[in-house]
Structure formats: C-alpha cells, structure tokens
Amino acid sequence: MPDQVAANGSAEARSPVKRTGRLTLLTATVALSLVPVPVAAASPAASGPAASAAEPVCYSEPSTPTADISDLKARFGASNWMPTLQEMYRRRWPSGEKLAIAQAGDKYWTQFVNTKSFDGFAESMMVAIHEETHMWDLDGSRTKWNVHTAAWINASRQATTVPLHGGFPRKEILPLITDKLSDSMDGIYLRDSQQGSYLLQGVLAELNAGLTGLPAATVVQEYIKGVGASNARDIAATNLRYLLLYLRVAKDKHPDYWAKIKNEPKLRELVLTQFLRTAYWLDKSAPYTGKLGSPNADKITALNYSPANLAIVEEFTGATVRRDTDKHCTT
Numbered sequence: 001m002p003d004q005v006a007a008n009g010s011a012e013a014r015s016p017v018k019r020t021g022r023l024t025l026l027t028a029t030v031a032l033s034l035v036p037v038p039v040a041a042a043s044p045a046a047s048g049p050a051a052s053a054a055e056p057v058c059y060s061e062p063s064t065p066t067a068d069i070s071d072l073k074a075r076f077g078a079s080n081w082m083p084t085l086q087e088m089y090r091r092r093w094p095s096g097e098k099l100a101i102a103q104a105g106d107k108y109w110t111q112f113v114n115t116k117s118f119d120g121f122a123e124s125m126m127v128a129i130h131e132e133t134h135m136w137d138l139d140g141s142r143t144k145w146n147v148h149t150a151a152w153i154n155a156s157r158q159a160t161t162v163p164l165h166g167g168f169p170r171k172e173i174l175p176l177i178t179d180k181l182s183d184s185m186d187g188i189y190l191r192d193s194q195q196g197s198y199l200l201q202g203v204l205a206e207l208n209a210g211l212t213g214l215p216a217a218t219v220v221q222e223y224i225k226g227v228g229a230s231n232a233r234d235i236a237a238t239n240l241r242y243l244l245l246y247l248r249v250a251k252d253k254h255p256d257y258w259a260k261i262k263n264e265p266k267l268r269e270l271v272l273t274q275f276l277r278t279a280y281w282l283d284k285s286a287p288y289t290g291k292l293g294s295p296n297a298d299k300i301t302a303l304n305y306s307p308a309n310l311a312i313v314e315e316f317t318g319a320t321v322r323r324d325t326d327k328h329c330t331t
Contacts, residue, residue, distance in 0.1 A: 058329035059276035060079035065219040067091040073324030078115040092219040098155040122223035130213030173245035182238040235295025237300040272317040279327035
C-alpha cells in the first residue's frame with residue numbers, strides 16, 4: 001500500500017492521510033496529517049440519534065450481510081471494481097454504497113483497493129472505506145481543522161460543522177493507559193511526536209473512519225481470507241477508548257476547555273452517536289473475532305464500560321447508556 005495519499009499535487013507537497021506503517025495484524029491503519037482534502041460534494045446533513053438525550057434511543061442502520069453477491073464475484077474484474085463495490089454494498093450495506101457514490105470521483109481509491117481477485121477486493125474494503133471516510137470528512141468545504149469537523153455516519157446521517165474549540169494534544173491520555181491492549185496503535189497515534197500532538201480533531205476523525213471500516217469488512221466477512229481486515233474490531237474499540245479518555249482528561253486537566261465542549265449540542269450528540277454506534281458494530285462483528293479482530297478488542301470494550309468511562313460519556317452527553325445486551329441504546 002502507498003505511504004501517502006495526496007490531492008491537488010504530489011504526495012510530498014500535500015498529504016492529508018499519512019500511512020505510518022504497512023497494514024499488519026493489530027497495527028493501526030491510518031494516521032492523519034493537517035491538510036484536508038477536497039473531494040466529492042457532501043450529502044445533506046441529517047439529524048442525530050435523538051432530538052433529546054432524555055428520550056431512549058438506539059443506533060442502528062440497514063445491512064443484509066447474507067444477500068447474494070455470487071454473481072458479482074463471478075464477473076468481477078479489474079475494470080469493473082467500482083460498479084461492483086457499489087452494487088455489493090447496495091445489497092448488503094447501503095451506507096457503503098452511498099459513501100462510494102459520494103467518493104466515486106476520488107482518484108486515490110486505487111491505492112487502497114485490491115483488484116486482483118474478488119476475495120482480495122472484499123478484504124481490502126476495510127482499509128479503502130476507512131480511508132475514503134477520511135477523505136469525505138476532511139473535505140475543506142466541511143472541516144476546518146481544529147475549529148469544526150464533519151463525519152460520514154451512514155447513508156442517511158452525516159454530522160457537519162461540529163464545533164471543536166481546538167483542544168489539547170491527545171498524547172495527554174497516555175498516563176491513563178496502563179496496559180498493552182492497544183499498544184501498537186498507541187505507538188502510532190499517541191507516542192509519535194506528530195500524531196501525539198493532534199487535538200480532538202484527530203481523535204474524532206480516527207474513530208469515525210474506524211466505524212466505517214468495521215462494517216465494510218463485517219458484511220463481506222465470508223470472502224476475507226487473509227489479515228487485511230484483522231484489526232477492524234480493535235481499531236473501533238481503541239479509538240472509542242481514546243475518545244473517552246480524552247473527555248476524562250478534558251474534565252480533570254482542562255476545565256475551561258471541558259466547559260466549552262460540554263456546551264456544544266452537536267458535539268455532545270456526535271459523541272453519543274459514536275458511543276452507541278461502536279457498540280452496535282462491535283456486536284454485529286463479534287462472531288468474526290479472529291478474522292476481523294483480536295481478543296483484545298473485547299478486553300478494550302470491557303474497559304470502555306468501566307465506571308469511570310461510563311460516567312464521563314453520560315456526564316458529557318446527558319444520556320444514560322445501557323449496560324445489558326442492548327449496549328447500542330440509551331435508557
């Protein structure tokens with residue numbers, strides 16, 4: 001895979017998404033740089049999971065992972081991969097289809113998509129959809145770095161102009177991580193001198209991309225034979241971990257910043273959506289642990305539901321999240 005993706009110039013001149021290492025088992029997939037990318041036009045923004053956090057809500061989205069796509073596999077070739085991608089997800093995960101349509105004009109797809117075989121193609125979707133989510137989210141018409149952000153959530157919901165108010169370096173959460181469960185990603189996103197200096201923008205962007213890469217692989221899991229999507233569940237669980245710890249550090253160490261972001265309804269709504277969305281897709285992908293993630297993903301998830309982490313998400317969002325089998329819901 002390429003080390004950098006660039007737009008409007010060479011990779012050296014412009015690198016909105018920088019890859020710090022090859023995709024290997026339990027190695028994080030992407031790392032953001034500071035330059036947003038102009039891409040295809042946005043879909044209209046839609047409302048979040050609830051008009052009021054006081055009302056019980058659940059996160060869900062359409063998917064039919066058993067829909068027949070054998071005909072697509074039979075006629076797959078290097079020349080028809082984009083129509084195949086769109087039709088594959090139209091049948092199994094409409095959000096993937098809509099994102100592919102929105103991003104169809106992006107010339108960097110080919111750096112992430114394996115066109116040698118259908119199985120390789122399906123396996124490469126975790127990275128390809130993850131990366132194209134970054135491209136959509138960081139479009140300069142939607143995101144102003146560290147000021148406001150955007151997030152492609154699903155086919156009917158996109159968060160736009162979500163205020164960020166800057167923040168503090170995400171490496172400040174490192175003292176709260178006392179285990180090695182997310183060590184490979186910690187090294188890239190927190191201990192790296194550049195990546196560790198990124199603020200809330202980087203935390204939210206990585207989580208959102210992880211939450212599209214995971215379903216992209218989950219709904220085609222039977223075609224995945226290698227390790228190209230083997231950290232999909234770890235990425236989602238780890239990046240939610242980072243967000244929860246970031247909120248805890250904000251409250252404890254940066255009270256002025258905490259007060260600012262807690263006073264932003266769109267940001268509170270996005271945090272709640274992402275918390276419930278992570279639970280939803282980790283549950284959907286749980287039968288495929290080993291193929292789509294390591295046992296550490298579930299261990300990290302258990303930590304995400306520790307009293308301190310539940311307390312911070314509930315204080316920040318004003319919602320009470322469920323602890324039972326319906327973790328994708330509030331009470």
